[in-house]
Amino acid sequence: MLVQRPKLTFWERLYLPQVLQGLWQTLSHIPRKKFTRQYPEEKPPLYGKYRGAPELVRDPDGRVKCVACQLCEFVCPPKAIRVVPGFRKEGASDASVEKEPSDFIINMNRCIFCGFCEEVCPEEAIFLLRDFSVSGYSREEMQFHKDKLLELGGVREDKIQKWKNK
Amino acid sequence: MEFVVITMAKIAVMLGVLLTVVAYTVWLERKVCAWMQDRVGPNRVGPFGLLQPLADGLKMMLKEDVLPRHITDKALYTLGPLMAMVPALVTAGAIPWGSQLPLFGRQIQCVVANLNAAVLVVFATSSFAVYGIVLAGWASNSKYPFLGGVRSSAQMISYEVCLALSVVPVFMQIGSLSLCHMVEYQTHHTWMIFMPWQWPSFLIFIISAFAETNRTPFDLPEAEQELVAGYNTEYSSMKFSMFFLGEYAAMFVMSAMMVTLFFGGWSLPFAPFNRPATTLWIGLAHVAIFLAKILVFLFLYIWIRWTIPRVRYDQLMALGWKIFIPLTIVNIVFVGIVLALWGGR
């Protein structure tokens, strides 16, 4: 394709008026309002369905909701999750659930915040909450274990609590 | 002996001031560019980020000096950044940065070397910087620096001509090549910039100065988009910072030249700032005036850099050879006629 070049007038070809116009443009931006967000002090606003790091939650009674079904481990695209299944405590109120993870490791170096784990979980035990700056000084530190995940996740309001009377 | 001591002291002061101004030009550049883009710029190190140059310098010094394996001629490779930096510092010695300072019962002249052909010295030494860039481009032994080196040598050589020719009318009027005489003349008459027949010279000089210092819109030797970083692609640590320093020092010197040639050097057009100083305070005020004027030009450099896109290489060459060089020659004749008819002196 042949691009038609517009015919420029002498004034335009002089180039200098445009230069001056540009100089005025940049100069006029100096006193304007700045858009910089002073990050660590000033956090960005997060909107409703924000997907941060995946974390484990407890139900209102404070029990671990995860039943170690390992579906999330299976679905996770970058294989960031590892579930070590174990048993619930003998005689506990939720002993009929039988299984719970004895450890639950999410490798935050690998997680891509896709939300598949949240989607697949039959127990609504894992959610992508609002922590977006996951950082650490070593790879080891970036392996989030069960305790840390539960602590970060906190309690999730849950009206159904399907294990309550089983 | 006394002469040596005084000169040494002057060199030390000059160098100290120059390097400080250079460091803060970098700060200013970052700030101004940020403001123009509606950002705030460096603001973490010290108030308003004022200690940022120190942090930058420290970082540069602590960086590992990487010597790429494909570099065969280490001597040339090391010489490159040195040659790029030293000329700019040397030329600074020929520029009068004040009138005189009455100190310890002596009149100390505010210029390191009062040469009677100072302008020639400045142009001659500042063109040495091109060797640094060519050497860097050649010794780096890879294609981007090489292309950057080739471009910049062509660019600097062609604009050298315009730069020198464009100021000939100024000397025709003054009848001297000494920068000190230059300022003296302007204190007695009026600044060159207030004489309309010198305007074309000034315009061509300032544009050529931009090309000479490799600044936007003529920063083709380091055109990031095409050449990575141009001639300094393979350099790191202090060697890289020497190029950086060289570029900003050259900017400083060119601004100083513009101030001296067209804007009356250290003078202001009213008493007591239009006569060589008699007291220390006025002497220092002259130095401050000189620096303030330079600062205006440094701001202009920065302002233009963040406004105007880079020109194409053929446009650059065409502008140099087909427009500016004929224009400067016509300009010389024109000013000659003006001076002959109205006796501009």
Ligand code: SF4
């Ligand atoms: S968010 Fe995606 S990547 Fe991260 S743990 Fe869940 S499934 Fe895996």
Ligand code: SF4
């Ligand atoms: S978090 Fe959900 S999907 Fe993953 S193991 Fe526990 S119950 Fe199963």
